[in-house]
Amino acid sequence: MEKLDLPLAEWIVLALMAERPSHGFAIAALTAEGAEIGEFWYISRPMVYRSITRLVERGLITPVGAEEGNRGPQRMIYAATRSAKAAASRWLSEPVVQLFDVRAELTSKLLLLQRRGSSPTRLVERQRVVMDEIEESLGAKEHTGDYLTRAIYAWRLEHVRAARRFLDAVDVEAAQPAVKSG
Numbered sequence: 001m002e003k004l005d006l007p008l009a010e011w012i013v014l015a016l017m018a019e020r021p022s023h024g025f026a027i028a029a030l031t032a033e034g035a036e037i038g039e040f041w042y043i044s045r046p047m048v049y050r051s052i053t054r055l056v057e058r059g060l061i062t063p064v065g066a067e068e069g070n071r072g073p074q075r076m077i078y079a080a081t082r083s084a085k086a087a088a089s090r091w092l093s094e095p096v097v098q099l100f101d102v103r104a105e106l107t108s109k110l111l112l113l114q115r116r117g118s119s120p121t122r123l124v125e126r127q128r129v130v131m132d133e134i135e136e137s138l139g140a141k142e143h144t145g146d147y148l149t150r151a152i153y154a155w156r157l158e159h160v161r162a163a164r165r166f167l168d169a170v171d172v173e174a175a176q177p178a179v180k181s182g
Helices: 008-019 026-033 043-055 082-093 098-118 123-139 145-173
Strands: 061-067 075-080
Touching: 008 026, 008 043, 008 075, 008 082, 008 098, 026 043, 026 075, 043 061, 043 075, 075 082, 082 098, 082 123, 098 123, 098 145, 123 145
Parallel strands: none
Antiparallel strands: 061 075
16 A cells, blocks of 8 residues: 555544544544643544545545444444555654654654554654754754744754653553552
8 A cells, every 4th residue: 555645633533533433523522622632633524524534535444334323323433444454554653754753753652652552762762863863953053044043043953852751651651560549
């Protein structure tokens, strides 16, 4: 299968469908404001359903049944195809290459890996390599140009350093044994 180029919302919906067959309402509940995924990356219910439509059109998910809704019509259940599951797993293991994608895409990947019970260690290691490359590129430009250019590079370097601290925190927490509450 060729490398997929999907918007973040479609990747998230696909990754959730790759976990287990589901319907749009259940996915929308996970991505709603304040919900497990939505607390960090909100996807509106209409966007979830649009994403499902696009994933079906691309042959990445297929309808596998229906479920009676508590109120309203039946809910169509979809499952990810085998190749789509593999693509979602590959996507979850790939570091982001743009600094501005750390906030949304990387955090979403980490949340989805956690849902799967998968260690983030490999992704964090790979992401550190990318951060090294970004920092090296910015560092080479840090002292060039006028005052505003230098300030912008300094600001971006601080974002790299913040991303590193975030990765360190994820790595440390992931290495800790799970503590059961209650």
